[in-house]
Amino acid sequence: MSKGRKIIIVSAGRLKRENNTICFINDKEKKYLPIENLEEMYVFGRVDFNIDFFEYIGEKGLVVHIFDYYGWYKGSFIPKEHMFSGELIINQVQAAINQSYSLRLAKEFVRGAIYNLARISYKRDPELKNKLKDYYYKLDSAKNNEELMGFEGNARKTFYDSMKNWIDWEFDGRNRNPPKDSTNALISFLNSLTYALTIKHIMRSALHPGISFLHANTERNRFSLALDISEVFKPIFSEALTISLINNKKLNPELHFDFDSNTNGMYLNQNGRNIVMKEWVNMLENTIMHRALKRKVSFDKLVELEIYKLIKDLLKDKKYKSLRIWW
Structure with a gap:
């Protein structure tokens, strides 16, 4: 489900980079996500990722929050922005x-x-x-x-x-x-x-x-x-x-x-x-x-x-x- 600059994924599947965008794939659908307009992603349940996906969203500045089956927060991927002091x-x-x-x-x-x-x-x-x-x-x-x-x-x-x-x-x-x-x-x-x-x-x-x-x-x-x-x-x-x-x-x-x-x-x-x-x-x-x-x-x-x-x-x-x- 997409809403403005945020997207929510609650189904099992795989997130991957494909050419110059990302897509979500499972048994029911293959959906391309407009990464240029995205800021944040919430992922629940069994979703697979690979290194290419994280390298690409890192370049684009996309934040990904990961939750388990029960909805408990497990971690976030937040691109490095070199804000050290x-x-x-x-x-x-x-x-x-x-x-x-x-x-x-x-x-x-x-x-x-x-x-x-x-x-x-x-x-x-x-x-x-x-x-x-x-x-x-x-x-x-x-x-x-x-x-x-x-x-x-x-x-x-x-x-x-x-x-x-x-x-x-x-x-x-x-x-x-x-x-x-x-x-x-x-x-x-x-x-x-x-x-x-x-x-x-x-x-x-x-x-x-x-x-x-x-x-x-x-x-x-x-x-x-x-x-x-x-x-x-x-x-x-x-x-x-x-x-x-x-x-x-x-x-x-x-x-x-x-x-x-x-x-x-x-x-x-x-x-x-x-x-x-x-x-x-x-x-x-x-x-x-x-x-x-x-x-x-x-x-x-x-x-x-x-x-x-x-x-x-x-x-x-x-x-x-x-x-x-x-x-």
């Missing part, structure tokens, strides 16, 4: 090992997360907004990341306790690894997409993706800085989109999710992923008037701008303030 990496390391500096940035990621949860809640549950504001102001008292993560976890639990009253689907709070119901499966899937999107923008900057401030730098198999920045955007890209998809009846828990007996978890099936990915791409390409820049920017662009605000802080230009929803 020794000064920035040194500053990033020094900030990470400076407890007060690191804690200041960590608090700002969590402030953004809680503020944005409150913002998407205020019309649905004014009382919840006040409860989340209490956690927001308590962040100042946190003396370390453990306390900070505790406040963030309690804020999210409070949010989810209220969210179950806004949707028609079964939802008794957050569970994961694996998700036990359709609502949790949808949230987990969108969290994976948010993480992949954040990685793309970090890798296109000069930041090191494994040097973080909120999540432990020892996170195995995950880019911890992407986890940090994703916290700010999950209320927008995951929770808000989950509520919208359910309440607008875009998905049906009986038709678009399957229970997997091997993992004892619930997952989006192929039809469900198609629907969610269309909405995901539409959301990323949606534009809003940026209050500071005085021009329209896409939701995708907001992540890039967030990363450059962090870079300005690390270069001692301007203190980082995380994104607060204003729309």
Whole structure:
């Protein structure tokens, strides 16, 4: 499925270069993809690639995100853009090992997360907004990341306790690894997409993706800085989109999710992923008037701008303030 500059592949098959373009081949079709107009590709399930394919899309600057059968993020191919800065990496390391500096940035990621949860809640549950504001102001008292993560976890639990009253689907709070119901499966899937999107923008900057401030730098198999920045955007890209998809009846828990007996978890099936990915791409390409820049920017662009605000802080230009929803 193609949408503007992004393409989603949910069927098994093979991606290959053919002459001066790329094509997707399986038992049912051979489809040529207009690479000159593409920016990003999301691939789910059993798809084969070869070196020629990656060499060619590398030349064209095409990003490919790869997910497994269950929709879990496995990795991204991001063409090398030679954006290296020794000064920035040194500053990033020094900030990470400076407890007060690191804690200041960590608090700002969590402030953004809680503020944005409150913002998407205020019309649905004014009382919840006040409860989340209490956690927001308590962040100042946190003396370390453990306390900070505790406040963030309690804020999210409070949010989810209220969210179950806004949707028609079964939802008794957050569970994961694996998700036990359709609502949790949808949230987990969108969290994976948010993480992949954040990685793309970090890798296109000069930041090191494994040097973080909120999540432990020892996170195995995950880019911890992407986890940090994703916290700010999950209320927008995951929770808000989950509520919208359910309440607008875009998905049906009986038709678009399957229970997997091997993992004892619930997952989006192929039809469900198609629907969610269309909405995901539409959301990323949606534009809003940026209050500071005085021009329209896409939701995708907001992540890039967030990363450059962090870079300005690390270069001692301007203190980082995380994104607060204003729309």
